[in-house]
Amino acid sequence: MSKKKLIFNADDFGLSKGVNLGIIEAYQKGPVRSATMMAGGAGFDHAVALVKANPKLQVGIHLTLTAGYSLGKGYKTIGTGDGRFLPLLEMEKRAKAGVIDLTEVEAEYELQIQKILSAGIWPTHFDSHHHTHHLPGIFDVFIKMAQKYEISTVRMYDKAMLAAKATSIQTADIFVDGFYGDGVTIENLKALICDTKGKSIEVMLHPAYMDVGLYQASSYNIKRIFELDILTSKELQVFLEKETYQVCSFSDL
DSSP: OOOEEEEEEEEEETSOHHHHHHHHHHHHHSSOOEEEEOTTOTTHHHHHHHHHHSTTSEEEEEEOSSSSBOSSOOOSSSBOSSSBBOOHHHHHHHHHHTOSOHHHHHHHHHHHHHHHHHTTOOOSOEEEGGGGGGSTTHHHHHHHHHHHTTOOBBOOSOHHHHHTTOTTOBOOSEEEOOSSGGGOSHHHHHHHHHHOOSSEEEEEEOOOOOOHHHHHHOSOOHHHHHHHHHHTOHHHHHHHTSTTEEEEOGGGO
16 A cells, blocks of 8 residues: 655745744654745745755745735736735735736746745745635746746646646645644644545645744734644654655655
8 A cells, every 4th residue: 555645835934033943843843844935034044044954854935926025126916016915815806807917927936936046945846825826827927937947846726727737747636724723733634634535645834933023924823833833743743653654745746
């Protein structure tokens, strides 16, 4: 019997020092093997230093269009005019109406990717903050950039959507986002892993230590402490040592 491949990916790397330290602890003492970095996060430089001190952690890019400030300036359809990104609901509304200038999306993606490359980090995979890469039009830019930079693995909650666009790019069979909010319990995490069908599963994570930067940047904050506690627990370690599971990263797909 083949083992079920489990990818525990930590989002928001670079958002704040507290987030960064939580992700690294979940890597050093837990099952996290992959994390996705926010190029525009206030803790970006701190995250880069931690990556260089932990070179076996696989780092991807958490492409961002709905949190904080853009790296580029003067956007008319993806920003508010003062350099801040649009809220998620407005971005979704504009994308579905087809009124986003996709050249702005591509320009911002380029800046975020180039910033991470310039820091000496070559990304292993792509995903996006608030899953905006699934939105109409934006998805096409996302795939274009993945192909341009020869990224062979991405996050997708709709595998068929990816297969219809780019057969050379892989994703996990199943994307699990239920370990979030009220779902942050050890019992729920184990149930999600046991009950989900598929040879490979990506579990979305947000482990962190609480700090002012996280509190100011995200309404999802306190629960991240509990995520970290569960991910580094002995109970989860024992559970994952079962012969039916292989904790891995995107390069193992």
